[in-house]
Amino acid sequence: MTQTLHIDPEFKAQIPPLTQDERKQLEENILAEGELLAPILVWNGTIVDGHNRYEILQSHPEIPCIVRNLELETRDEVLVWICKHQLGRRNLTPEQKKFLVGKQYDAEKQDGFHGNQHTLPVRSADAQNEHQQTSEKTCERIARENHISASAVRRAALFAAGVDLAEELCPGIRQRVLSGDLKAPDALFERLAKARPEDYDALLEQIKNPQSRAKPAAKQKPFQPEKSSLSDPSLAPPPGESNPAHKETSSIYNQLADAAVAMQESWETIFKQTPTLLTSWEQRKAVQAILEKHLAYLAALGFSLSEVLGSEQEQSA
Known part of the structure; x- marks a missing residue:
């Protein structure tokens, strides 16, 4: 008989979903073995790792449910454990890896998180190395562990926050983004994370239809900075006054910046692959x-x- 376990939506959201073929193969393997080769890991009766195995067992109660408890103290420690465990997988998409890095950084920054033997790096016997670990910033350590820069870790946190917010505004979009089915520039999610509520709809529309952003731009006249109020001090608005041309130019700058970031991220992805x-x-x-x-x-x-x-x-x- 299958043991009753709890499923936490936030815990489950950190774990990249299986494709239909992967899930089918997992079920076939479990049925062929007649048991779970890897136990379901839980924390206070809540699944931390093994959601797919647990769901498969619901349809096959004849197979025993093997469970192992994780000795973690706080919810943030559980989130960190999940992220680090998933980052060890080799078949992550670039979006999934960035999301997990961002979620790990966010969880470790929460007040009261100190880590334990399951979440902190193994301490070296050398006192100098130990001092270096304790003085190292969280983003620097996570960057070192994932072979990226500290600024990339901070941007990953914004990306993850933007993806989560997009999921709240449009349920189901997170899975499309992390699976690579929806290709939207990461910069859009970073902007969404920092945006005001009144700007959510416009940014979400750009995320859902990334190709539509390029079509209007192709019909625009070439950008001529010499006619902009930014390049001519005499046309700049007095302090405290707005200028429509200034706002329009700022919007164009944002489009150019997004395009540059998208190109850089595309190159980095190709070089990694x-x-x-x-x-x-x-x-x-x-x-x-x-x-x-x-x-x-x-x-x-x-x-x-x-x-x-x-x-x-x-x-x-």
């Missing part, structure tokens, strides 16, 4: 040719990489 693009000489040569076309396009617009690097150096001086 095919690392030989950066290590093979012939493949690097092909990538270089593609990049040169992009630089030629920027040059045709009047931008040069040397000028950009020069302005950055001046600002940092």
